[in-house]
Amino acid sequence: MSMKVILNKDISPLGEEGDIRDVARGYARNFLLPQGIAFRYTERAARLFESRKEEIAERKKRKRDDALSVKERLEALELFVTMPAGANGKLYGAVTSQTLMDELEKQGFSVERKRIEIPGNSIKSTGKYKFTVKLYGNTTAELFISIAAQEIKAVSKEPPAKDKRRHTGERRTENTSVTGEAPGESAGTASVPEAEAAVAEQATVPEAAE
Numbered sequence: 001m002s003m004k005v006i007l008n009k010d011i012s013p014l015g016e017e018g019d020i021r022d023v024a025r026g027y028a029r030n031f032l033l034p035q036g037i038a039f040r041y042t043e044r045a046a047r048l049f050e051s052r053k054e055e056i057a058e059r060k061k062r063k064r065d066d067a068l069s070v071k072e073r074l075e076a077l078e079l080f081v082t083m084p085a086g087a088n089g090k091l092y093g094a095v096t097s098q099t100l101m102d103e104l105e106k107q108g109f110s111v112e113r114k115r116i117e118i119p120g121n122s123i124k125s126t127g128k129y130k131f132t133v134k135l136y137g138n139t140t141a142e143l144f145i146s147i148a149a150q151e152i153k154a155v156s157k158e159p160p161a162k163d164k165r166r167h168t169g170e171r172r173t174e175n176t177s178v179t180g181e182a183p184g185e186s187a188g189t190a191s192v193p194e195a196e197a198a199v200a201e202q203a204t205v206p207e208a209a210e
Contacts, residue, residue, distance in 0.1 A: 003028045004041035006049055010063075011037055012115075012134065018049050018056045060137075067136035070109075074133060074141040079103050085126055085149035095123035095147060100131060103145070123147060 002022045010016045011032075014023070020041060023032065032038040039045045049056070081103060084092040097116040104111050115134040123129050126147050133141045 001025050005032060005038040006041050006045055007038050009037045010136070016060060016137065018053070020046075063136045064139065067139040070135055071139055071141040074104075074109065074143055077104075077107055077143060079107075079143065079145040080148070081145065082148045082150040083126075089126040089149065091124050091126065091147070095129075095145070096121070100145065104133075 001024075003025045004020065004022050005028055007015050007017055007019045007021060015021055021038075023038075028038065028040070033040065079100075081095065081099070083095070086092070095118075097113045097118060100116050100118070101111055101113045104116075111133055116131060117134070118131045119129075123145075126149050128144055128146045130142060130144050133143065135141060
């Protein structure tokens, strides 16, 4: 079921102050009425807004004029951002309405994120793109943003100098072991001629006694 209300404030995309709208009953009771954004339509409320008609119309005109001024200044901007991207231009991430809101804030414009519209909801490649900002009523601004790839420095894969010295020392140790004594050979081992002499001495049979 629906409920007829009179808007007390501008609310996009529902309407502007003084407009009469049919809305869902739950939406009216849970949000519009408690927040003071709208009043339930009654004959008394209608007469009240009718008495304020000229005042409301003057306010609307001032808002439209302000919106046209903001539109002109927004469309004169040149937005440019750099982001990490691959060789094919694909961004490591995306440009969203939050990104654009932050860029506009840097330029001195306070714009609600929900008023920024990007084709496809986000931008994922480098290039030049158009987006829109909803202002007041039917007034919108069309802006362009250029996105360039951020240079990423290549990381060297060479091991640290201390590792190179350590590896060099290990090679020297191995070379030393190859050119020195054989593994398992002790310093006290007899040479081959000395061993043969000892064996010959043990094999000599003593002479028989006379």
